[in-house]
Amino acid sequence: xxxxxxxxxxxxxxxxxxxxxxxxxxxxxxxxxxxxxxxxxxxxxxxxxxxxxxxxxxxxxxxxxxxxxxxxxxxxxxxxxxxxxxxxxxxxxxxxxxxxxxxxxxxxxxxxxxxxxxxxxxxxxxxxxxxxxxxxxxxxxxxxxxxxxxxxxxxxxxxxxxxxxxxxxxxxxxxxxxxxxxxxxxxxxxxxxxxxxxxxxxxxxxxxxxxxxxxxxxxxxxxxxxxxxxxxxxxxxxxxxxxxxxxxxxxxxxx
Amino acid sequence: xxxxxxxxxxxxxxxxxxxxxxxxxxxxxxxxxxxxxxxxxxxxxxxxxxxxxxxxxxxxxxxxxxxxxxxxxxxxxxxxxxxxxxxxxxxxxxxxxxxxxxxxxxxxxxxxxxxxxxxxxxxxxxxxxxxxxxxxxxxxxxxxxxxxxxxxxxxxxxxxxxxxxxxxxxxxxxxxxxxxxxxxxxxxxxxxx
Numbered sequence: 001x002x003x004x005x006x007x008x009x010x011x012x013x014x015x016x017x018x019x020x021x022x023x024x025x026x027x028x029x030x031x032x033x034x035x036x037x038x039x040x041x042x043x044x045x046x047x048x049x050x051x052x053x054x055x056x057x058x059x060x061x062x063x064x065x066x067x068x069x070x071x072x073x074x075x076x077x078x079x080x081x082x083x084x085x086x087x088x089x090x091x092x093x094x095x096x097x098x099x100x101x102x103x104x105x106x107x108x109x110x111x112x113x114x115x116x117x118x119x120x121x122x123x124x125x126x127x128x129x130x131x132x133x134x135x136x137x138x139x140x141x142x143x144x145x146x147x148x149x150x151x152x153x154x155x156x157x158x159x160x161x162x163x164x165x166x167x168x169x170x171x172x173x174x175x176x177x178x179x180x181x182x183x184x185x186x187x188x189x190x191x192x193x194x195x196x197x198x199x200x201x202x203x204x205x206x207x208x209x210x211x212x213x214x215x216x217x218x219x220x221x222x223x224x225x226x227x228x229x230x231x232x233x234x235x236x237x238x239x240x241x242x243x244x245x246x247x248x249x250x251x252x253x254x255x
Numbered sequence: 256x257x258x259x260x261x262x263x264x265x266x267x268x269x270x271x272x273x274x275x276x277x278x279x280x281x282x283x284x285x286x287x288x289x290x291x292x293x294x295x296x297x298x299x300x301x302x303x304x305x306x307x308x309x310x311x312x313x314x315x316x317x318x319x320x321x322x323x324x325x326x327x328x329x330x331x332x333x334x335x336x337x338x339x340x341x342x343x344x345x346x347x348x349x350x351x352x353x354x355x356x357x358x359x360x361x362x363x364x365x366x367x368x369x370x371x372x373x374x375x376x377x378x379x380x381x382x383x384x385x386x387x388x389x390x391x392x393x394x395x396x397x398x399x400x401x402x403x404x405x406x407x408x409x410x411x412x413x414x415x416x417x418x419x420x421x422x423x424x425x426x427x428x429x430x431x432x433x434x435x436x437x438x439x440x441x442x443x444x445x446x447x448x
Contacts, residue, residue: 012441013434013437013438016437016441017415017437020405020408020409021346021349021353021408021409021412021414022408022413022414022415022418022433023414023415024353024414024415024416028353046334049342049346050334050338050342051390051444052390052409053334053338053339053341053342053382054338054382054383054388054390054391055390055391055394055409055410056296056300056341056342056345056382057381057382057383058410059296059299059300059303059410060299060303061295061296061298061299062295062298062299062302063294063295063298064294064295064298064311064312064315065312068294068312068315068316069287069290069294071316072286072290072316072319072320073287075316075320076283076286076320076323079320079324080283180313180316180317180320182313
């Protein structure tokens with residue numbers, strides 16, 4: 001922005017603006033990212049929050065309805081049950097995926113380009129005879145998994161979405177997320193060509209789900225393609241009504 | 256005055272801090288104690304920001320469920336527990352306000368609910384027991400239009416763009432008003448520390 005009427009602002013000012021909730025859009029996302037990654041900036045935000053918190057005493061206190069606590073308690077009980085259930089069968093659900101994921105994490109962790117190329121070569125199996133540097137770039141790219149992280153507000157929680165081209169499988173990990181008992185969250189692909197959003201289904205809190213993608217969706221996947229998460233009634237967006245509010249967004253990038 | 260700890264008393268604060276520490280240690284029962292001590296204040300904050308009973312109830316539920324999930328985020332050596340909780344509730348409510356509006360107001364406009372009765376002031380846990388915090392006087396010392404707009408940002412969760420629209424001024428003008436006001440606020444606060 002080169003708005004001439006704007007006065008210069010330092011990080012402290014951006015921290016205040018963020019803390020007050022004045023920012024929107026890209027500026028908000030940038031500031032949010034900095035809170036997560038920049039301890040000095042996060043401390044500045046926290047300092048302002050602490051300074052201004054006494055102002056919240058001026059807000060009129062209000063009694064919530066009496067049955068809200070039982071609802072909260074029930075939601076927490078349900079989550080506890082879901083967590084222990086997830087611990088029991090998560091192993092069988094994700095066991096097939098874990099060895100693959102481990103390999104990609106390893107891939108992602110490699111910083112040497114040479115090592116990355118060598119590993120990609122190995123991934124084509126012992127039958128591949130080309131020298132690593134002769135592998136066509138497009139072939140490499142199309143075989144590489146796509147990953148997306150969809151952060152949920154500034155909760156520190158996020159959805160992890162991984163697409164594995166070779167099996168056409170997509171993994172949606174919502175570990176740490178919990179159901180509130182009144183809403184479901186539906187994940188949508190935002191095709192790069194501007195066509196209609198495609199539903200990737202309702203997210204299952206606390207689990208890693210594996211699904212096979214139909215070709216109509218798979219062909220829209222690619223580096224930079226966006227994902228949005230919407231809040232819907234239980235069961236997902238009802239037929240014939242608009243999708244609910246977007247609660248989180250992310251984009252795919254290639255490992 | 257009745258005997259026993261008042262909501263603003265040091266005893267009440269200590270009890271709350273203790274409950275927060277127990278919650279972080281995995282004692283779910285501590286949450287009910289935290290809820291009963293803070294719900295009136297936090298619900299008031301959620302309602303003020305969201306302006307809608309249903310949304311405020313959802314936000315309040317979200318605040319306590321989140322607190323249960325991530326109680327370890329609270330550092331008892333740093334902030335006062337009620338100050339931290341009030342800020343947490345405000346931030347969650349603002350998040351809800353923003354995400355609901357992403358992509359051109361996907362949230363249906365609900366009919367304005369009648370304003371619920373405010374709870375008696377004595378029931379709420381005070382952040383600033385003595386009302387001695389410098390921020391009150393610093394904010395009051397700001398000139399208009401900065402003061403009113405900074406208040407709207409803080410208490411109603413308005414963004415620069417919304418404030419500019421309400422005041423019918425260009426966005427850049429609103430930003431300048433608020434930033435100048437914020438710089439004065441900062442100077443005033445730092446002078447008092």
